[in-house]
Amino acid sequence: MSLQKSLHELEASIANLSLEEELQVLANYFQGKITFSTSLGQEDQVITHLIASLNLPVSIFSLDTGRLFPETLDLLARIQAKYKLSIKVYYPDTQQVEDLVLQQGINGFYEGVEQRKNCCFVRKVVPLRRALEGNQIWITGLRAEQSPNRASMKRLEWDEANQIIKYNPLVDWTYEQLLQYIQIHKIPYNPLHDKNFISIGCAPCTRAIQPGEDARAGRWWWEESKKECGLHGGGRSESLDARSEKE
Known part of the structure:
Protein backbone atom coordinates (compact mmCIF):
# COMPACT_ATOMS: atom_id res chain seq x y z
CA MET A 1 0.00 0.00 0.00
CA SER A 2 1.35 3.42 -0.94
CA LEU A 3 2.20 5.95 1.72
CA GLN A 4 -0.59 8.29 0.63
CA LYS A 5 -3.24 5.57 0.58
CA SER A 6 -2.30 4.40 4.09
CA LEU A 7 -3.01 7.80 5.65
CA HIS A 8 -6.53 7.00 6.85
CA GLU A 9 -5.36 3.70 8.27
CA LEU A 10 -2.63 5.59 10.09
CA GLU A 11 -5.08 8.16 11.43
CA ALA A 12 -7.33 5.37 12.74
CA SER A 13 -4.39 3.66 14.43
CA ILE A 14 -3.74 6.63 16.73
CA ALA A 15 -7.35 7.60 17.41
CA ASN A 16 -8.15 7.88 21.14
CA LEU A 17 -4.54 7.36 22.19
CA SER A 18 -2.59 9.53 24.59
CA LEU A 19 0.15 11.75 23.18
CA GLU A 20 2.81 9.37 24.47
CA GLU A 21 1.04 6.38 22.91
CA GLU A 22 0.64 8.21 19.59
CA LEU A 23 4.34 8.92 19.43
CA GLN A 24 5.22 5.34 20.29
CA VAL A 25 2.90 3.88 17.64
CA LEU A 26 4.18 6.16 14.89
CA ALA A 27 7.84 5.80 15.91
CA ASN A 28 7.59 2.03 15.77
CA GLN A 45 11.37 21.32 23.64
CA VAL A 46 8.31 19.40 24.84
CA ILE A 47 8.56 16.98 21.91
CA THR A 48 12.31 16.56 22.41
CA HIS A 49 11.64 15.73 26.07
CA LEU A 50 9.05 13.11 25.06
CA ILE A 51 11.30 11.48 22.45
CA ALA A 52 14.14 11.27 24.97
CA SER A 53 12.08 10.11 27.95
CA LEU A 54 10.29 7.44 25.88
CA ASN A 55 13.54 6.45 24.14
CA LEU A 56 11.84 6.60 20.76
CA PRO A 57 13.61 5.62 17.51
CA VAL A 58 13.12 9.07 16.00
CA SER A 59 15.93 11.06 14.39
CA ILE A 60 16.12 14.73 15.35
CA PHE A 61 17.49 17.61 13.31
CA SER A 62 17.71 21.37 13.51
CA LEU A 63 18.40 24.11 10.96
CA ASP A 64 21.12 26.64 11.69
CA GLN A 80 22.14 17.66 23.85
CA ALA A 81 23.96 17.42 27.18
CA LYS A 82 20.80 16.91 29.26
CA TYR A 83 19.09 14.30 27.12
CA LYS A 84 22.20 12.67 25.59
CA LEU A 85 20.60 13.01 22.16
CA SER A 86 22.21 13.18 18.76
CA ILE A 87 20.72 16.19 16.99
CA LYS A 88 21.95 16.68 13.44
CA VAL A 89 22.35 20.31 12.44
CA TYR A 90 21.84 21.29 8.80
CA TYR A 91 23.37 24.46 7.38
CA PRO A 92 22.59 26.40 4.20
CA ASP A 93 24.80 25.93 1.16
CA THR A 94 27.75 28.33 1.37
CA GLN A 95 27.65 29.30 -2.30
CA GLN A 96 23.91 29.97 -2.19
CA VAL A 97 24.32 32.23 0.85
CA GLU A 98 27.18 34.11 -0.78
CA ASP A 99 25.12 34.61 -3.95
CA LEU A 100 22.12 35.76 -1.94
CA VAL A 101 24.12 38.35 -0.02
CA LEU A 102 25.79 39.55 -3.22
CA GLN A 103 22.43 39.99 -4.96
CA GLN A 104 20.38 41.64 -2.20
CA GLY A 105 22.78 42.59 0.59
CA CYS A 119 16.54 34.55 2.33
CA CYS A 120 14.23 32.05 4.05
CA PHE A 121 14.39 29.79 1.01
CA VAL A 122 18.18 29.64 0.96
CA ARG A 123 18.70 29.47 4.71
CA LYS A 124 15.74 27.24 5.67
CA VAL A 125 13.79 25.59 2.87
CA VAL A 126 16.72 24.11 0.95
CA PRO A 127 18.37 22.64 4.07
CA LEU A 128 14.98 21.30 5.20
CA ARG A 129 14.60 19.38 1.96
CA ARG A 130 17.94 17.70 2.56
CA ALA A 131 16.98 16.87 6.14
CA LEU A 132 13.68 15.25 5.13
CA GLU A 133 15.16 13.06 2.39
CA GLY A 134 14.51 9.37 2.96
CA ASN A 135 11.87 9.94 5.63
CA GLN A 136 8.16 9.18 5.45
CA ILE A 137 6.84 11.13 8.42
CA TRP A 138 7.87 14.52 9.74
CA ILE A 139 7.09 15.50 13.35
CA THR A 140 6.63 19.22 14.00
CA GLY A 141 5.86 21.41 16.99
CA LEU A 142 3.16 23.44 15.23
CA ARG A 143 0.09 24.53 17.21
CA ALA A 144 -3.17 25.77 15.70
CA GLU A 145 -3.32 28.57 18.27
CA GLN A 146 -0.04 30.12 17.11
CA SER A 147 -1.55 32.15 14.26
CA PRO A 148 -4.60 32.38 11.98
CA ASN A 149 -2.55 30.69 9.23
CA ARG A 150 -2.25 27.56 11.36
CA ALA A 151 -5.79 27.44 12.76
CA SER A 152 -7.00 24.84 10.26
CA MET A 153 -4.09 22.43 10.68
CA LYS A 154 -4.79 18.76 11.31
CA ARG A 155 -2.97 16.31 13.53
CA LEU A 156 -1.90 14.36 10.45
CA GLU A 157 -1.51 16.07 7.06
CA TRP A 158 -0.01 15.34 3.69
CA ASP A 159 2.76 17.82 2.87
CA GLU A 160 2.62 18.06 -0.91
CA ALA A 161 5.78 20.15 -1.28
CA ASN A 162 7.95 17.64 0.54
CA GLN A 163 5.95 14.50 -0.31
CA ILE A 164 5.79 13.46 3.33
CA ILE A 165 3.27 12.92 6.12
CA LYS A 166 3.38 15.75 8.61
CA TYR A 167 2.48 14.91 12.21
CA ASN A 168 1.60 17.83 14.49
CA PRO A 169 1.21 16.23 17.96
CA LEU A 170 0.67 19.53 19.81
CA VAL A 171 -1.78 21.00 17.30
CA ASP A 172 -4.57 21.38 19.87
CA TRP A 173 -2.44 22.47 22.83
CA THR A 174 -2.91 25.92 24.33
CA TYR A 175 0.01 28.11 25.30
CA GLU A 176 -0.98 27.70 28.95
CA GLN A 177 -0.82 23.90 28.63
CA LEU A 178 2.59 24.21 27.04
CA LEU A 179 4.01 26.36 29.86
CA GLN A 180 2.54 24.08 32.51
CA TYR A 181 4.08 20.97 30.94
CA ILE A 182 7.49 22.66 30.70
CA GLN A 183 7.31 23.70 34.35
CA ILE A 184 6.18 20.30 35.64
CA HIS A 185 8.86 18.40 33.77
CA LYS A 186 11.59 21.02 34.26
CA ILE A 187 12.30 21.19 30.54
CA PRO A 188 15.05 23.64 29.50
CA TYR A 189 13.93 26.47 27.24
CA ASN A 190 15.26 29.61 25.60
CA PRO A 191 15.58 32.47 28.16
CA LEU A 192 14.33 34.88 25.48
CA HIS A 193 10.85 33.44 26.04
CA ASP A 194 10.83 35.14 29.44
CA LYS A 195 11.37 38.46 27.65
CA ASN A 196 8.22 38.07 25.49
CA PHE A 197 10.02 36.53 22.53
CA ILE A 198 7.37 33.85 22.02
CA SER A 199 8.12 32.67 18.47
CA ILE A 200 11.88 32.78 17.97
CA GLY A 201 13.56 32.60 14.58
CA CYS A 202 16.54 34.42 13.16
CA ALA A 203 17.79 37.30 15.30
CA PRO A 204 17.29 40.09 12.70
CA CYS A 205 13.73 38.90 12.03
CA THR A 206 12.43 38.41 15.58
CA ARG A 207 11.25 40.87 18.23
CA ALA A 208 9.36 40.62 21.50
CA ILE A 209 5.57 40.76 21.17
CA GLN A 210 3.34 43.35 22.77
CA PRO A 211 0.32 42.60 25.02
CA GLY A 212 -2.58 41.33 22.91
CA GLU A 213 -0.46 40.34 19.90
CA TRP A 222 7.69 45.00 9.27
CA GLU A 223 5.54 42.96 6.85
CA GLU A 224 1.79 42.72 6.50
CA SER A 225 1.97 39.33 4.76
CA LYS A 226 1.35 35.94 6.32
CA LYS A 227 3.92 35.15 8.98
CA GLU A 228 5.45 32.06 7.39
CA CYS A 229 8.91 31.33 6.01
CA GLY A 230 8.07 28.60 3.53
CA LEU A 231 8.72 25.59 5.76
CA HIS A 232 5.04 25.22 6.61
CA GLY A 233 3.24 27.95 4.66
CA GLY A 234 1.88 28.38 1.18
CA GLY A 235 -1.05 26.01 1.50
CA ARG A 236 1.18 23.06 0.71
CA SER A 237 -0.13 20.77 3.44
CA GLU A 238 -3.41 18.99 2.99
CA SER A 239 -5.73 17.22 5.39
CA LEU A 240 -6.05 13.48 5.03
CA ASP A 241 -9.57 13.86 3.65
CA ALA A 242 -8.41 16.32 0.97
CA ARG A 243 -5.54 14.06 -0.01
CA SER A 244 -7.79 11.00 -0.14
CA GLU A 245 -10.22 12.73 -2.51
CA LYS A 246 -7.37 13.16 -5.02
CA GLU A 247 -6.33 9.51 -4.98
Whole structure:
Protein backbone atom coordinates (compact mmCIF):
# COMPACT_ATOMS: atom_id res chain seq x y z
CA MET A 1 0.00 0.00 0.00
CA SER A 2 1.35 3.42 -0.94
CA LEU A 3 2.20 5.95 1.72
CA GLN A 4 -0.59 8.29 0.63
CA LYS A 5 -3.24 5.57 0.58
CA SER A 6 -2.30 4.40 4.09
CA LEU A 7 -3.01 7.80 5.65
CA HIS A 8 -6.53 7.00 6.85
CA GLU A 9 -5.36 3.70 8.27
CA LEU A 10 -2.63 5.59 10.09
CA GLU A 11 -5.08 8.16 11.43
CA ALA A 12 -7.33 5.37 12.74
CA SER A 13 -4.39 3.66 14.43
CA ILE A 14 -3.74 6.63 16.73
CA ALA A 15 -7.35 7.60 17.41
CA ASN A 16 -8.15 7.88 21.14
CA LEU A 17 -4.54 7.36 22.19
CA SER A 18 -2.59 9.53 24.59
CA LEU A 19 0.15 11.75 23.18
CA GLU A 20 2.81 9.37 24.47
CA GLU A 21 1.04 6.38 22.91
CA GLU A 22 0.64 8.21 19.59
CA LEU A 23 4.34 8.92 19.43
CA GLN A 24 5.22 5.34 20.29
CA VAL A 25 2.90 3.88 17.64
CA LEU A 26 4.18 6.16 14.89
CA ALA A 27 7.84 5.80 15.91
CA ASN A 28 7.59 2.03 15.77
CA TYR A 29 5.57 1.96 12.54
CA PHE A 30 7.95 4.29 10.70
CA GLN A 31 11.16 3.26 12.43
CA GLY A 32 14.13 4.50 10.46
CA LYS A 33 11.95 6.82 8.39
CA ILE A 34 10.54 9.19 10.99
CA THR A 35 12.20 12.48 11.88
CA PHE A 36 11.56 15.47 14.11
CA SER A 37 12.57 19.02 13.23
CA THR A 38 13.33 21.20 16.21
CA SER A 39 13.68 24.96 16.00
CA LEU A 40 14.29 24.86 19.77
CA GLY A 41 11.05 26.68 20.59
CA GLN A 42 8.97 25.75 23.62
CA GLU A 43 6.80 23.37 21.62
CA ASP A 44 9.82 21.61 20.21
CA GLN A 45 11.37 21.32 23.64
CA VAL A 46 8.31 19.40 24.84
CA ILE A 47 8.56 16.98 21.91
CA THR A 48 12.31 16.56 22.41
CA HIS A 49 11.64 15.73 26.07
CA LEU A 50 9.05 13.11 25.06
CA ILE A 51 11.30 11.48 22.45
CA ALA A 52 14.14 11.27 24.97
CA SER A 53 12.08 10.11 27.95
CA LEU A 54 10.29 7.44 25.88
CA ASN A 55 13.54 6.45 24.14
CA LEU A 56 11.84 6.60 20.76
CA PRO A 57 13.61 5.62 17.51
CA VAL A 58 13.12 9.07 16.00
CA SER A 59 15.93 11.06 14.39
CA ILE A 60 16.12 14.73 15.35
CA PHE A 61 17.49 17.61 13.31
CA SER A 62 17.71 21.37 13.51
CA LEU A 63 18.40 24.11 10.96
CA ASP A 64 21.12 26.64 11.69
CA THR A 65 20.51 29.54 9.33
CA GLY A 66 23.66 31.39 10.32
CA ARG A 67 21.56 34.22 11.82
CA LEU A 68 20.27 32.58 15.03
CA PHE A 69 20.35 34.14 18.49
CA PRO A 70 23.29 33.06 20.69
CA GLU A 71 20.68 31.95 23.26
CA THR A 72 19.22 29.53 20.71
CA LEU A 73 22.58 27.91 20.01
CA ASP A 74 23.35 27.71 23.73
CA LEU A 75 20.04 25.90 24.25
CA LEU A 76 20.96 23.36 21.57
CA ALA A 77 24.12 22.52 23.51
CA ARG A 78 22.19 22.33 26.79
CA ILE A 79 19.58 19.88 25.56
CA GLN A 80 22.14 17.66 23.85
CA ALA A 81 23.96 17.42 27.18
CA LYS A 82 20.80 16.91 29.26
CA TYR A 83 19.09 14.30 27.12
CA LYS A 84 22.20 12.67 25.59
CA LEU A 85 20.60 13.01 22.16
CA SER A 86 22.21 13.18 18.76
CA ILE A 87 20.72 16.19 16.99
CA LYS A 88 21.95 16.68 13.44
CA VAL A 89 22.35 20.31 12.44
CA TYR A 90 21.84 21.29 8.80
CA TYR A 91 23.37 24.46 7.38
CA PRO A 92 22.59 26.40 4.20
CA ASP A 93 24.80 25.93 1.16
CA THR A 94 27.75 28.33 1.37
CA GLN A 95 27.65 29.30 -2.30
CA GLN A 96 23.91 29.97 -2.19
CA VAL A 97 24.32 32.23 0.85
CA GLU A 98 27.18 34.11 -0.78
CA ASP A 99 25.12 34.61 -3.95
CA LEU A 100 22.12 35.76 -1.94
CA VAL A 101 24.12 38.35 -0.02
CA LEU A 102 25.79 39.55 -3.22
CA GLN A 103 22.43 39.99 -4.96
CA GLN A 104 20.38 41.64 -2.20
CA GLY A 105 22.78 42.59 0.59
CA ILE A 106 23.39 41.17 4.03
CA ASN A 107 20.08 42.55 5.36
CA GLY A 108 18.16 42.71 2.10
CA PHE A 109 15.23 40.84 3.67
CA TYR A 110 14.07 44.13 5.19
CA GLU A 111 13.49 45.63 1.74
CA GLY A 112 10.52 43.52 0.65
CA VAL A 113 8.59 40.30 1.04
CA GLU A 114 10.25 38.75 -2.00
CA GLN A 115 13.72 39.46 -0.65
CA ARG A 116 12.79 38.06 2.75
CA LYS A 117 11.38 34.88 1.20
CA ASN A 118 14.54 34.52 -0.87
CA CYS A 119 16.54 34.55 2.33
CA CYS A 120 14.23 32.05 4.05
CA PHE A 121 14.39 29.79 1.01
CA VAL A 122 18.18 29.64 0.96
CA ARG A 123 18.70 29.47 4.71
CA LYS A 124 15.74 27.24 5.67
CA VAL A 125 13.79 25.59 2.87
CA VAL A 126 16.72 24.11 0.95
CA PRO A 127 18.37 22.64 4.07
CA LEU A 128 14.98 21.30 5.20
CA ARG A 129 14.60 19.38 1.96
CA ARG A 130 17.94 17.70 2.56
CA ALA A 131 16.98 16.87 6.14
CA LEU A 132 13.68 15.25 5.13
CA GLU A 133 15.16 13.06 2.39
CA GLY A 134 14.51 9.37 2.96
CA ASN A 135 11.87 9.94 5.63
CA GLN A 136 8.16 9.18 5.45
CA ILE A 137 6.84 11.13 8.42
CA TRP A 138 7.87 14.52 9.74
CA ILE A 139 7.09 15.50 13.35
CA THR A 140 6.63 19.22 14.00
CA GLY A 141 5.86 21.41 16.99
CA LEU A 142 3.16 23.44 15.23
CA ARG A 143 0.09 24.53 17.21
CA ALA A 144 -3.17 25.77 15.70
CA GLU A 145 -3.32 28.57 18.27
CA GLN A 146 -0.04 30.12 17.11
CA SER A 147 -1.55 32.15 14.26
CA PRO A 148 -4.60 32.38 11.98
CA ASN A 149 -2.55 30.69 9.23
CA ARG A 150 -2.25 27.56 11.36
CA ALA A 151 -5.79 27.44 12.76
CA SER A 152 -7.00 24.84 10.26
CA MET A 153 -4.09 22.43 10.68
CA LYS A 154 -4.79 18.76 11.31
CA ARG A 155 -2.97 16.31 13.53
CA LEU A 156 -1.90 14.36 10.45
CA GLU A 157 -1.51 16.07 7.06
CA TRP A 158 -0.01 15.34 3.69
CA ASP A 159 2.76 17.82 2.87
CA GLU A 160 2.62 18.06 -0.91
CA ALA A 161 5.78 20.15 -1.28
CA ASN A 162 7.95 17.64 0.54
CA GLN A 163 5.95 14.50 -0.31
CA ILE A 164 5.79 13.46 3.33
CA ILE A 165 3.27 12.92 6.12
CA LYS A 166 3.38 15.75 8.61
CA TYR A 167 2.48 14.91 12.21
CA ASN A 168 1.60 17.83 14.49
CA PRO A 169 1.21 16.23 17.96
CA LEU A 170 0.67 19.53 19.81
CA VAL A 171 -1.78 21.00 17.30
CA ASP A 172 -4.57 21.38 19.87
CA TRP A 173 -2.44 22.47 22.83
CA THR A 174 -2.91 25.92 24.33
CA TYR A 175 0.01 28.11 25.30
CA GLU A 176 -0.98 27.70 28.95
CA GLN A 177 -0.82 23.90 28.63
CA LEU A 178 2.59 24.21 27.04
CA LEU A 179 4.01 26.36 29.86
CA GLN A 180 2.54 24.08 32.51
CA TYR A 181 4.08 20.97 30.94
CA ILE A 182 7.49 22.66 30.70
CA GLN A 183 7.31 23.70 34.35
CA ILE A 184 6.18 20.30 35.64
CA HIS A 185 8.86 18.40 33.77
CA LYS A 186 11.59 21.02 34.26
CA ILE A 187 12.30 21.19 30.54
CA PRO A 188 15.05 23.64 29.50
CA TYR A 189 13.93 26.47 27.24
CA ASN A 190 15.26 29.61 25.60
CA PRO A 191 15.58 32.47 28.16
CA LEU A 192 14.33 34.88 25.48
CA HIS A 193 10.85 33.44 26.04
CA ASP A 194 10.83 35.14 29.44
CA LYS A 195 11.37 38.46 27.65
CA ASN A 196 8.22 38.07 25.49
CA PHE A 197 10.02 36.53 22.53
CA ILE A 198 7.37 33.85 22.02
CA SER A 199 8.12 32.67 18.47
CA ILE A 200 11.88 32.78 17.97
CA GLY A 201 13.56 32.60 14.58
CA CYS A 202 16.54 34.42 13.16
CA ALA A 203 17.79 37.30 15.30
CA PRO A 204 17.29 40.09 12.70
CA CYS A 205 13.73 38.90 12.03
CA THR A 206 12.43 38.41 15.58
CA ARG A 207 11.25 40.87 18.23
CA ALA A 208 9.36 40.62 21.50
CA ILE A 209 5.57 40.76 21.17
CA GLN A 210 3.34 43.35 22.77
CA PRO A 211 0.32 42.60 25.02
CA GLY A 212 -2.58 41.33 22.91
CA GLU A 213 -0.46 40.34 19.90
CA ASP A 214 -0.48 36.76 18.65
CA ALA A 215 2.59 34.58 19.06
CA ARG A 216 3.78 35.13 15.49
CA ALA A 217 3.51 38.94 15.58
CA GLY A 218 7.17 39.21 16.52
CA ARG A 219 8.30 37.49 13.32
CA TRP A 220 8.96 39.74 10.26
CA TRP A 221 7.02 42.48 12.06
CA TRP A 222 7.69 45.00 9.27
CA GLU A 223 5.54 42.96 6.85
CA GLU A 224 1.79 42.72 6.50
CA SER A 225 1.97 39.33 4.76
CA LYS A 226 1.35 35.94 6.32
CA LYS A 227 3.92 35.15 8.98
CA GLU A 228 5.45 32.06 7.39
CA CYS A 229 8.91 31.33 6.01
CA GLY A 230 8.07 28.60 3.53
CA LEU A 231 8.72 25.59 5.76
CA HIS A 232 5.04 25.22 6.61
CA GLY A 233 3.24 27.95 4.66
CA GLY A 234 1.88 28.38 1.18
CA GLY A 235 -1.05 26.01 1.50
CA ARG A 236 1.18 23.06 0.71
CA SER A 237 -0.13 20.77 3.44
CA GLU A 238 -3.41 18.99 2.99
CA SER A 239 -5.73 17.22 5.39
CA LEU A 240 -6.05 13.48 5.03
CA ASP A 241 -9.57 13.86 3.65
CA ALA A 242 -8.41 16.32 0.97
CA ARG A 243 -5.54 14.06 -0.01
CA SER A 244 -7.79 11.00 -0.14
CA GLU A 245 -10.22 12.73 -2.51
CA LYS A 246 -7.37 13.16 -5.02
CA GLU A 247 -6.33 9.51 -4.98
